[in-house]
Amino acid sequence: MSTVTTAAPDRSAAPAGAVRSWKTPILLSVLAVVALLVFGAGAPRNNVTFRLSDPNDAIVLPDLVLPAAATGWLTAVVLAALAVLAVLAVRRGSAVPVWLVAVFAVLFLIGFLTWVVGSANNPNVALYGLLAGSVTLAVPLIFGSLSGVLSERSGVVNIAIEGQLLFGAFAAAVAASVSGSAIVGLFAAALAGVIVSFLLAVFSIRYIVNQVIVGVVLNVLVSGLTGFLFSSVLSKDAETWNSPPRLPVLSIPVLSEIPILGPILFEQTIVGYLMYIAVAVIYVALFRSRWGLRTRAVGEHPKAADTLGVNVNRMRFMNVLLAGVVAGVGGSFFTLVSVSGFGRDMTAGQGYIALAALIFGRWNPIGAFFAALLFGFATNLSNVLSLLGTPVPDQFLRMLPYVVTVFAVAGLVGRSRAPGASGIPYVKG
Amino acid sequence: MSPQENPPVTPDTAGGQPPTRRAAQEAAREEERRLEAAAETGGGQVPPPAVPASPAALAPAGPGDEQPLMQRIMTGNALVAVLAVVLSLILGGLLIAVTDEDVARSASYFFSRPMDTIGAAWSAASGAYAALFQGSVFNAGGDSFARMIYPLTQTLTVATPLICAGLGVALAFRAGLFNIGAQGQILIGATLAGWVGFTANLPFGLHLLLVILAGMLGGAIWGGLVGVLKARTGAHEVILTIMLNYIAINLVLYLLSTPGFQRPGSTNPISPQLEATALYPPLLGSGFRLHWGFVVAVLATVFVWWLLNRSTVGFELRAVGANATAARTAGVSVSRGYILAMAIAGALAGLAGVAQVAGTEKVLTSGVAASFGFDAITVALLGRSSPWGTFAAGLLFGAFRAGGVTMQASTGTSIDIVLVVQSLIVLFIAAPPLVRSLFRLPTPGAIPSAGARRNRKTAATGGAA
Numbered sequence: 001m002s003t004v005t006t007a008a009p010d011r012s013a014a015p016a017g018a019v020r021s022w023k024t025p026i027l028l029s030v031l032a033v034v035a036l037l038v039f040g041a042g043a044p045r046n047n048v049t050f051r052l053s054d055p056n057d058a059i060v061l062p063d064l065v066l067p068a069a070a071t072g073w074l075t076a077v078v079l080a081a082l083a084v085l086a087v088l089a090v091r092r093g094s095a096v097p098v099w100l101v102a103v104f105a106v107l108f109l110i111g112f113l114t115w116v117v118g119s120a121n122n123p124n125v126a127l128y129g130l131l132a133g134s135v136t137l138a139v140p141l142i143f144g145s146l147s148g149v150l151s152e153r154s155g156v157v158n159i160a161i162e163g164q165l166l167f168g169a170f171a172a173a174v175a176a177s178v179s180g181s182a183i184v185g186l187f188a189a190a191l192a193g194v195i196v197s198f199l200l201a202v203f204s205i206r207y208i209v210n211q212v213i214v215g216v217v218l219n220v221l222v223s224g225l226t227g228f229l230f231s232s233v234l235s236k237d238a239e240t241w242n243s244p245p246r247l248p249v250l251s252i253p254v255l256s257e258i259p260i261l262g263p264i265l266f267e268q269t270i271v272g273y274l275m276y277i278a279v280a281v282i283y284v285a286l287f288r289s290r291w292g293l294r295t296r297a298v299g300e301h302p303k304a305a306d307t308l309g310v311n312v313n314r315m316r317f318m319n320v321l322l323a324g325v326v327a328g329v330g331g332s333f334f335t336l337v338s339v340s341g342f343g344r345d346m347t348a349g350q351g352y353i354a355l356a357a358l359i360f361g362r363w364n365p366i367g368a369f370f371a372a373l374l375f376g377f378a379t380n381l382s383n384v385l386s387l388l389g390t391p392v393p394d395q396f397l398r399m400l401p402y403v404v405t406v407f408a409v410a411g412l413v414g415r416s417r418a419p420g421a422s423g424i425p426y427v428k429g
Numbered sequence: 430m431s432p433q434e435n436p437p438v439t440p441d442t443a444g445g446q447p448p449t450r451r452a453a454q455e456a457a458r459e460e461e462r463r464l465e466a467a468a469e470t471g472g473g474q475v476p477p478p479a480v481p482a483s484p485a486a487l488a489p490a491g492p493g494d495e496q497p498l499m500q501r502i503m504t505g506n507a508l509v510a511v512l513a514v515v516l517s518l519i520l521g522g523l524l525i526a527v528t529d530e531d532v533a534r535s536a537s538y539f540f541s542r543p544m545d546t547i548g549a550a551w552s553a554a555s556g557a558y559a560a561l562f563q564g565s566v567f568n569a570g571g572d573s574f575a576r577m578i579y580p581l582t583q584t585l586t587v588a589t590p591l592i593c594a595g596l597g598v599a600l601a602f603r604a605g606l607f608n609i610g611a612q613g614q615i616l617i618g619a620t621l622a623g624w625v626g627f628t629a630n631l632p633f634g635l636h637l638l639l640v641i642l643a644g645m646l647g648g649a650i651w652g653g654l655v656g657v658l659k660a661r662t663g664a665h666e667v668i669l670t671i672m673l674n675y676i677a678i679n680l681v682l683y684l685l686s687t688p689g690f691q692r693p694g695s696t697n698p699i700s701p702q703l704e705a706t707a708l709y710p711p712l713l714g715s716g717f718r719l720h721w722g723f724v725v726a727v728l729a730t731v732f733v734w735w736l737l738n739r740s741t742v743g744f745e746l747r748a749v750g751a752n753a754t755a756a757r758t759a760g761v762s763v764s765r766g767y768i769l770a771m772a773i774a775g776a777l778a779g780l781a782g783v784a785q786v787a788g789t790e791k792v793l794t795s796g797v798a799a800s801f802g803f804d805a806i807t808v809a810l811l812g813r814s815s816p817w818g819t820f821a822a823g824l825l826f827g828a829f830r831a832g833g834v835t836m837q838a839s840t841g842t843s844i845d846i847v848l849v850v851q852s853l854i855v856l857f858i859a860a861p862p863l864v865r866s867l868f869r870l871p872t873p874g875a876i877p878s879a880g881a882r883r884n885r886k887t888a889a890t891g892g893a894a
Contacts, residue, residue, distance in 0.1 A: 023662065159667070199856075207860035212607050212667065214859070216806055217852045224848025225524075231843040232528040352671045359668050395683035402672040402679075409664040409672075418665070 024096045025086040027407065028104055032083040035076040039111040043072035048117050049124040058257040064127070068118030075111035079104060113381075120388035130384055131377075132263045138376025139275050139337070140165055140347070143330020144354025145361065145368035146278055147193075147323040151200075152363060153286065154319035155299040155312075155421040159215025160200050161327055162351025163222035167192040168331020170226040173342035174234070176244030182336050185244055186270065186329065189336075193328020194321050196222060201320040205313050208425040219351070227344050234342060247271060247336045269337050271329065278326060283365040295319055299419035302426040312426045327351075356405045363419060375401045509864050513857035516864065521850040522554030525842055529553035557842040564835020565828035575716055580831065582719040586789060588827025590615070590781035592726040594805035595823050596733045597652070597777035599814040603737060604770035605750035610655060610670025611778040612802025613677030614648040616795075618779025619786040620681050621647030623700055623793030624690065626707035626786065636706040637787070641725070644783035645776040651677060652775020653768060660764035666771070674802070682795050690793070700793035709788040722784035727820075729780055734816040736773070746770050778802065804830075810855045826851060 048068050052061040082104045086096045117125045144161045151158035171192030176185025196218055204211040234242040247269040256266040265276070286292040294315055297305040302312045335342050353375055360374075361367025382397035390397075526532050532553055535545040563569070565584045571577035594611040601608035622644030629636060655669045684690045685698035692701045709720035737743040748756040749766035757763050785797050808826050812818030829851060833844040857864050864870075 203856065203860055207863055209856075209859040213810055214856070216609070217810070217855045217859075220803070220807060220848055221852035221856070224845045224850075224852060227845035228524065228843045228849060229528065231845065236530075349675070356668050356672060359665060393683050393686070395679040395686075399676050399679040402675040405672045406658070406664075406669060406676075409668050410658045410662040 021095070022090060024101065025083065025090050028079075028083040028086045028096075028101075031104075031108060032076070032080040035072075035079045035108060035111055039072035039115045040069075040076040043069040043115060044118040044123070045069060046118060046123055048114050050117075050127040051125065053128055053259045054126075057259065059259050061259045066114060068114055068123070071114045072111060072118075075107050075114070079107055079111065082107070116385060116390055116392060117388065119392075120385065120390045122388050125384060125388065128260050128263065130380060131260060133380040133384070134373060134377035135264050136272075136338075136376070137379050138372045139272055140330045140333045140350050141354045141357055141372035141375055142275050142279065142369055143333070144327055144351050145358040145372050146282055146365060147327035147330070148355055148358035149282065149286070149363060149365050149368055150295075150326060151197075151320050151323040152358070152422050153299045153419055154295045154316045155302060155419060155424065155426065156200070156204055156316050156320050157211040157215065157423045158200065158320070158323055159212055159355065160196055160218040160351075161215075161354050162347060162349065163215075163219040164193040164196045164324055164327035165331040165334070165351050165354075166219075166226055166345070166347045167196050167222045168328035169334035169346060170222075170229070170331075170342050171328070172332035173242055173244045173335035176336060177241055180245065182245045182247045183270075185336050186247070186332050189332035190325045190328040193324035193326070193331060195324070197320045197324025197327075200324075201317045204425065205316055205320070208427070211423050211425075223345055226342070230342060230344050238341070242341050244335055244340055246340050271333050271337050274329060278329075279365050279369045282326075286365065296419070298426075299421055302421050306426070306428065312428075316426070353401070356402075356409075359418075360405060360408050362417075374404070378404065508870070509861045510858055512864050512868055512870075513854055516857055516867065517850045517853035518558065520853055521846050522558065524849060525554045525557050525846060526550035557836055557840050557846070560836040560839045560842075561829070561832035561847075563832070564839075565832030579717065580835070582713060582717045583831040584824065584828040585723050586718045586720070586827075587831045588823045589720075589723045589726045589784045589788065590801045591804055591808050591827050591830075592820055592823035593729055593781035593784060594778045594801050595808035595812060595819040596729055596816060597648075597774035597781075598805050598809035599812060599816065599819045600733055600737070600746070600777065601652075601770050601774040602809060602814040603750050604746040604766055605753060606656075606659070606666050606767065606770055606774075608652070608655075608670055608771065608774050609667055609806060610652065610673050610802070611774075611781070611805045612798055612800070613670070613674035614651045614775040614778035615782040615785070615798040615802050616674075616677040616681050617651040617782070618644040618646075618648035618775075619782030619793060619797045620684060620690075622779070622783045623703060623786040623797075626703035627701045627793075629707070630704065631706060633706040636704065637709065640703075640707045640787050641780070641783050644779040644786070646779070648775040648777070648779020648782060649772045650775065652778065653772035655775075656768035656771030659771070660767040678795060681793075685793070685795060698795055703787060703791050703793075707787055708791060709784070718789065720784075720788040722780075722788040725780060726784065726823075729777060730816050730820045733777070737816065742769065778805070781805070804851075807851055807855050811851075811858060813858075 046068055048066050048071070050064040050066070052064055053059065082100055086100055086104075089096050089100075117123055144165055147161055147164060148158045168189035172185035172189035175188030176182050179185070199218055200211075200214055203209045203214040230242075249267060249269055250273070252266040256262045258266070268275075286295065294305065294310050297308075298310060298312050298315045298319075305315075306312050331347070334346050339346075354372065357371035357375055358368050360371035361369065378401035379398075382394065382400065385392070385397055386394045526549075529549065531549040532546060535542075535549045539546050564580050566581055568577050568580050571579065594615055597614065598608050598611055622640045625643040626636075626640045629639060631639065651673060655666050655673060658664045658669055659666045682698055685700060690700050692699050709722045709725075711717060712719045712721055712723060735743075737747065745756070745761045746766055746769065748759065748761050749763050749770070753763050756766070781801055782798065785799075785801070786793050790797055804826060808822045809819050811822035811825070812820070829847045833847040836842050836846075837844045
């Protein structure tokens with residue numbers, strides 16, 4: 001976030017002779033034209049209904065009914081205006097302000113949602129369900145990307161998130177089934193994440209094996225190991241090994257009755273609450289505590305940190321283990337919350353998406369949180385829309401989050417800069 | 430991300446490559462350290478020897494670069510490789526034994542008759558591995574010689590796409606790029622190749638040639654896209670390739686639901702059969718599945734070897750991979766290097782797609798790439814990113830895969846054990862000091878590379894390994 005903090009036209013941000021970055025304004029302009037053509041000119045002639053609350057809720061909000069065409073034109077015109085502002089900003093020599101990009105993204109999303117739901121056979125969608133479902137789908141992604149934040153901020157690339165999630169899911173299922181307690185499963189998941197992390201740390205820190213390699217190989221190892229145990233042990237006696245109890249949903253009285261936000265924030269399982277706590281704690285600790293400062297120092301400039309007496313490799317080792325705890329707990333979501341029981345390769349590449357969320361979120365816990373939410377939203381949207389029957393083929397909706405990531409990594413958010421020493425082993429001397 | 434932050438991705442730090450190249454890499458690394466030191470002192474001055482040293486250090490890519498195979502086997506790292514394979518097989522065998530039902534039964538009375546447990550464990554593990562061997566190399570129970578060597582040809586068939594895609598990953602690796610996108614590149618390559626295969630109506634020879642070119646083009650586009658984005662915007666190639674894998678699979682699924690691709694009268698995502706003129710002819714007659722794609726894979730290996738070790742382009746790619754900053758200063762276009770490396774890597778993965786769609790499967794489905802693209806990464810890692818190393822690793826993993834199917838069918842051992850053994854092999858080979866300490870081998874002292882020194886030091890300070 002540090003590269004574009006100057007919202008005001010600050011000439012010092014772009015010194016004379018520096019190349020102005022036209023990427024963002026060009027991208028925004030293209031998207032604005034798309035919006036004008038599709039959301040405006042291509043809008044359906046009917047109304048779109050967004051249901052804001054369940055009829056059984058304590059407080060029932062009225063449905064939000066929008067005329068698709070008018071909403072489409074309105075958002076498209078505002079988007080075009082924002083694109084013009086972005087062009088003007090770059091012409092002046094300053095960077096495109098972050099708020100502009102954020103507003104643009106939100107408006108584009110609204111325009112898209114109105115258009116796509118309006119074009120569906122049944123232009124009526126439960127917005128509260130869409131949002132709550134997005135958060136639920138994003139929970140493992142958020143844990144995964146937080147794991148990445150912890151590890152990469154201290155300078156160890158964590159491709160093994162997928163393996164940590166999968167092993168966490170596996171351990172949670174087995175431990176909870178054997179012990180009959182979901183809480184035991186939760187602890188087992190954390191332990192499993194630590195085991196994968198331990199291997200990552202030993203190989204990448206002690207044996208200085210390339211970190212990306214170790215991560216990729218660990219993912220294969222965990223996939224093979226859990227798959228093997230699943231077919232040779234778990235599936236032969238599922239009663240004993242693979243029937244974990246689920247974590248109960250703990251709804252906080254009164255607060256969970258708040259429309260839309262209530263179910264998202266106050267009607268979660270332990271894993272869901274832990275997720276919010278983890279985001280907040282890691283954010284504060286990373287930027288406000290001695291530990292955080294050291295972590296970032298070790299990740300940005302290990303030699304300087306070492307000179308000042310920080311044990312670089314021990315710091316990295318501990319952070320990687322901690323990352324394992326976080327990702328392992330995230331893995332328990334699959335077997336203790338989402339479905340009851342382990343399935344072969346059930347994380348299905350979520351660890352890699354978490355990695356993308358981490359980079360999209362610029363190695364910042366809050367950024368990663370929102371990026372993961374976006375992915376969860378896109379996945380849930382494609383699920384919901386395929387039920388509604390839209391003109392857009394299902395496969396393109398499923399592709400959407402990945403395309404967005406490519407755009408984001410390539411241009412919209414500028415160059416997302418990794419911690420300086422991420423991926424480089426530290427050798428004293 | 431500025432180029433010097435981009436870590437030179439070399440699959441191993443402790444050696445394993447011919448000394449001249451190791452020296453070159455060491456020189457490049459040394460320079461990077463010097464650059465860092467310069468940046469630290471705030472001077473921003475690059476010490477004079479840093480820049481000219483790089484091309485000079487990289488230059489001796491002459492005759493000593495690729496040593497004869499025997500000579501390489503005789504060096505210490507080959508022993509480590511063998512031990513790594515043995516160790517992984519032992520660990521895999523233990524896993525098979527522990528989860529075996531007979532073993533579990535006899536373990537219940539372990540203290541009265543311990544030999545029963547050990548015997549059951551031995552028969553479980555050895556039975557599985559015997560089936561693995563029988564399914565991948567030689568079936569002594571076959572009624573004719575052709576049946577006996579049939580498993581070997583199966584291994585070669587499975588190895589073909591692994592080698593092609595592995596070469597792609599290895600090549601990108603040498604240019605300092607981590608190409609996780611072989612899966613997507615195979616898919617797009619196979620899609621384009623398959624499309625040419627079942628729509629065009631051409632004479633034999635020309636049709637196959639067009640299919641191969643289309644496959645390579647498809648892969649090259651999908652890979653080159655990553656190179657362009659990386660070079661122009663600095664986006665990280667790991668993320669780009671992962672995302673493009675997902676985009677590719679969805680794109681193929683979509684295409685297979687359109688009339689242009691879907692088999693007429695079918696509702697499943699499956700294409701029409703490829704025309705007979707578009708297929709690789711069988712290499713050993715119609716009794717075997719082995720096709721000419723394997724010969725193409727051998728040719729591709731020769732090509733990559735030539736490209737990397739004998740051509741200017743390959744030299745530039747290796748320079749970019751060893752030290753992008755130094756390469757740029759020496760006049761090599763880093764952007765061009767990235768784009769070229771990814772495009773060629775994609776084309777090689779596209780060849781793997783052709784081998785699948787025009788050789789083994791003969792039809793385009795969304796599962797045409799199986800998991801070859803991901804296995805290709807481990808293949809390239811095991812092959813230490815050298816063309817012939819990748820070839821050998823492809824054969825080994827092909828054997829595992831082909832044999833794993835037989836093993837699962839005859840002894841009921843899940844084929845997933847193959848993944849475990851494969852990944853353990855790569856892990857152990859990547860960390861020679863670990864294997865050496867496990868087998869109490871002396872650390873090679875003849876040519877102490879910086880990597881080995883580092884490892885010793887970390888082992889000394891970090892406690893027992």
